[in-house]
Amino acid sequence: MPFRQAICNEVFEDWDFGDACRAIRAAGYSGIEISPFTLSPEPASLSAQRRRECSAIIRGEGLEFAGLHWLMVAPEGLHVTTPDAALRDKSWRHIRDLVDLCADLGDGGVMVFGSPKQRNTIGGSTVAEATARYRDGLAAVAPHALSRGVTILVEALPAGQCDVVNTLEDAARIVNEIGVASIQTMFDTHNAVDELELHAVLIERYFSLIRHVHVNELDGRHPGTGDYDFRSILRVLEERHYSGWVSLEVFDFSAGAEAIAGESLRYLKAQIST
Numbered sequence: 001m002p003f004r005q006a007i008c009n010e011v012f013e014d015w016d017f018g019d020a021c022r023a024i025r026a027a028g029y030s031g032i033e034i035s036p037f038t039l040s041p042e043p044a045s046l047s048a049q050r051r052r053e054c055s056a057i058i059r060g061e062g063l064e065f066a067g068l069h070w071l072m073v074a075p076e077g078l079h080v081t082t083p084d085a086a087l088r089d090k091s092w093r094h095i096r097d098l099v100d101l102c103a104d105l106g107d108g109g110v111m112v113f114g115s116p117k118q119r120n121t122i123g124g125s126t127v128a129e130a131t132a133r134y135r136d137g138l139a140a141v142a143p144h145a146l147s148r149g150v151t152i153l154v155e156a157l158p159a160g161q162c163d164v165v166n167t168l169e170d171a172a173r174i175v176n177e178i179g180v181a182s183i184q185t186m187f188d189t190h191n192a193v194d195e196l197e198l199h200a201v202l203i204e205r206y207f208s209l210i211r212h213v214h215v216n217e218l219d220g221r222h223p224g225t226g227d228y229d230f231r232s233i234l235r236v237l238e239e240r241h242y243s244g245w246v247s248l249e250v251f252d253f254s255a256g257a258e259a260i261a262g263e264s265l266r267y268l269k270a271q272i273s274t
Contacts (some may be wrong), residue, residue: 009144029240032065035043035075064106066212067104067112068111069249070115071095073115083122096141097217099141099148108149109150116161120164135178139183142182146181151184154175154202156168160194172208185209186212189233190217190231204240222260223267230267234246
């Protein structure tokens with residue numbers, strides 16, 4: 001494969017962390033992407049020792065740390081666009097703390113900022129007000145992320161999930177308004193369902209801002225179980241010499257972690273080789 005391949009660890013939901021890393025490497029991946037809630041119900045409070053242990057396990061199994069996603073699942077009750085200033089400040093402190101966790105787990109990690117329930121409009125806010133709070137919060141944490149070598153990625157989400165930042169164009173606008181290298185965007189095949197243009201065209205247009213790619217079928221299953229056109233987007237990434245991660249994130253775990261990991265990677269390799 002011409003790309004660095006990673007997989008999100010929550011598909012290994014009941015596995016020991018070391019066993020999951022071992023299985024990921026055995027399947028052919030070179031990177032692991034981590035959901036913080038899988039490490040602890042209070043991930044920002046994870047001890048320095050446990051951070052070192054997880055980092056050592058990742059490296060010891062021959063993997064690289066790709067980054068974090070599902071940033072605000074735990075602890076419960078956080079919200080970054082609420083008009084409640086105290087809760088909003090607490091929530092952005094959590095993001096700042098996750099920057100440190102990301103930096104401690106590995107060099108150059110990304111933080112995929114989806115978290116629809118924790119950024120959706122709430123408390124009578126308009127979409128414009130919530131979006132402005134989201135942008136301002138990102139801008140405030142950007143210098144700390146830059147100092148720790150972490151890149152926070154604004155993830156566009158479909159309208160059925162969230163009403164703040166629904167398109168890659170929306171995400172790119174926020175990135176450009178902030179204008180700091182530690183705030184960029186990413187592309188998720190599943191979450192681009194509402195986009196009106198071909199996904200390959202969008203990736204080409206916003207390629208300079210895209211630092212991470214999630215692959216999955218539009219229904220949340222793993223690649224090869226549906227009819228998503230992975231070949232077209234992989235071709236664009238290859239032609240543009242994309243150097244970031246292509247990371248598998250699925251929402252349907254019923255096929256089993258090892259089958260999902262192996263089948264997906266084989267399918268994507270076949271797509272890029274034909």
